[in-house]
Amino acid sequence: MSDIKERLSALYDGELDSRDVDSVLEELEADKNLQKTLSLYSLIGLSFANESKVTDMDKFKAKKNKNIFANIWVTNSLTAAASIILTLFIINYADLSRMNISIDSTNKIASAVNSREAKEIVANSDQFLVDHIMNVINDPSFMNSNPIDLRNVGYTSSGGQNIGYSRGNEKFKLRIENKNFGLKKIRYWKHGNKMIYVVPISNGRVVTLYGNISAASAIEIANSINQ
């Protein structure tokens, strides 16, 4: 038994002889205890990986009741969304316990992996649009673009590189893309006290408006650009 576990350990480290890989995988498939061992190796590895990220652990008083306490700092490296998601969170015991996937759930996942529905989910992913929105939020220069004359709908533009448009209380920036992200309807997001509208217009383009502006105004502006 220890031999297979030693080989499993080596495979986990990517150091197992190629000739032995298949046999370990086969034994792993058939042995639930071995699967559990692999899970523990992985979780120990995670603990070590996070060790360097642990910040001021001692500031957190250890709870007497270990059943209800568990804390670990995890650095959120997803900086693209840093402005709308906190960068550090405490994962507590309850959260981590949720890492368990029940056998029933596992089987359902297995059933879904090659399903038509699952493939459609992947195919319909609008990650490009999401990247676009993330750029709007996080890149101050992203919305800088060539000036567009919006005086026909009552908006004046500020000069310089950092072009903005205003009418009364409405202030926003605007950008036109020569791609439509597959949009057929207006999509909008709220970011702080600002709005982001992505409006499909003619010739497969979209106009993005970001700022203090109403949906009606965004549509009005998009229509004026269409004309």
Add this chain to the structure above:
Amino acid sequence: MNKNSNNNDSELIEKVKNGNEGAFNFLMNKYYPRVYASLLSFTKSREDSEDIAQQTFLKVWQQISTFRGDSAFFTWVYRIAINLAKNYVASSSYKKQRMNTSIEDGEIEIRSYEDSELNLIHEESMKDIQNFINTLPESLKTAFSLREHDGLSYEEISKITETPIGTVRSRIFRAREAVVDFISTELKSYE
């Protein structure tokens, strides 16, 4: 995880590309905790993190043929998870896109994690594990630390410690097993 562990997944990845489900399960078990933990920090939602993690590995399975090895495997997996998480943040229709899990016959079995195995990831257990590792014989502790902390290959550890690679492998395994035993006998009491 560490650099060598990431870089040396190539053989398993090739097997997955050839449809080897065992290799896929191995890689998923290896990386699921990291993906899940990252997603949890992003979404703050356990349920959504599970959904996205599952979708991540679903995409990994479906798109593994496109992985060219230009980056470490985990980097590629992580990128998929990030994109799905961004989607989650920005898309109000995300919840409508959750995976339908009540369909057709399965071809891939995805292993599960036991609650008890996850309990070790908390402050006190982390400290206990570190304290325990410090009690290991120096030879085991050195090899294990060079592997887990510094991500060195067996060959690199072999040169540093001036011991045969087979001995390095054995020491790392014995250290790992000692930690597993420690978790099983001591930390289970935390439940």
